[in-house]
Amino acid sequence: MENVPSLRERNIALIGFMGVGKTTIGERLSKKLYRDFVDIDKVIEEKYGMEVSEIFRTKGEEEFRRIEREISIDYCKNKRLKILSLGGGAYTQDEIREACMEYCIVISLDLTWDSWKDRLSLIIDNRPVLHNKSMEEIEELFQKRQSTYNLNSFQVKTDSMNEEEVADEIVSLLKLGWEWYQPYIVD
Numbered sequence: 001m002e003n004v005p006s007l008r009e010r011n012i013a014l015i016g017f018m019g020v021g022k023t024t025i026g027e028r029l030s031k032k033l034y035r036d037f038v039d040i041d042k043v044i045e046e047k048y049g050m051e052v053s054e055i056f057r058t059k060g061e062e063e064f065r066r067i068e069r070e071i072s073i074d075y076c077k078n079k080r081l082k083i084l085s086l087g088g089g090a091y092t093q094d095e096i097r098e099a100c101m102e103y104c105i106v107i108s109l110d111l112t113w114d115s116w117k118d119r120l121s122l123i124i125d126n127r128p129v130l131h132n133k134s135m136e137e138i139e140e141l142f143q144k145r146q147s148t149y150n151l152n153s154f155q156v157k158t159d160s161m162n163e164e165e166v167a168d169e170i171v172s173l174l175k176l177g178w179e180w181y182q183p184y185i186v187d
């Protein structure tokens, strides 16, 4: 393993289905932990100068996945102390998942289908993967991805928490882990 960061230096990678709150909670978390926040979807949009849905339409999903892989792995491996919000499909790519596991602390924002379905209208516009799908098809994709999000991640169940509470819960979880596994030693 090359250049593996210490536990305290590791990026925090937020994963989970579209709309579970990776961007919103990532921004709050970055303020609470005094770290920079990076939204990988935004990095891709800036690189192409277009929104994700336009990239899908003009370049195709395969090209989006290729650049998502390149950028996600680059941030996991070569940056430190960041809060990363990955794209909702990123963790389903084996190479991205492996980079996350090796270089980041991975936190899965876990929402039940019953709570998630009320969020659909808030997010659908710039989520091309959800376009032209019935509610049954979206639920099938949602359920199919859950087992992947659970691989080698800490799961935070967010159904009964608002954005602030979720961010606070993650801070507590991280502090506990850092103190437990890599306490600061004071002489």
Ligand SMILES: Nc1ncnc2c1ncn2[C@@H]1O[C@H](COP(=O)(O)OP(=O)(O)OP(=O)(O)O)[C@@H](O)[C@H]1O
Pocket (backbone or CB within 6 Å): 016, 017, 018, 019, 020, 021, 022, 023, 024, 025, 041, 085, 086, 087, 088, 119, 122, 123, 127, 158, 161, 162, 163, 166
């Ligand atoms: N814990 C929460 N309680 C209530 N609403 C929430 C919570 N977390 C996020 N939201 C709302 O859900 C919507 C989607 O959140 P957000 O854009 O952060 O999701 P995301 O995981 O980044 O999605 P994507 O993968 O598609 O980028 C936003 O309108 C946000 O305000």
Ligand SMILES: O=C(O)C1=C[C@@H](O)[C@@H](O)[C@H](O)C1
Pocket (backbone or CB within 6 Å): 017, 018, 041, 052, 086, 087, 088, 089, 090, 126, 127, 128, 129
């Ligand atoms: O879940 C997905 O496959 C996606 C989620 C978004 O974050 C974007 O990365 C894109 O819309 C694809």
Ligand SMILES: [Mg+2]
Pocket (backbone or CB within 6 Å): 022, 023, 024, 039, 041, 085
């Ligand atoms: Mg997002």
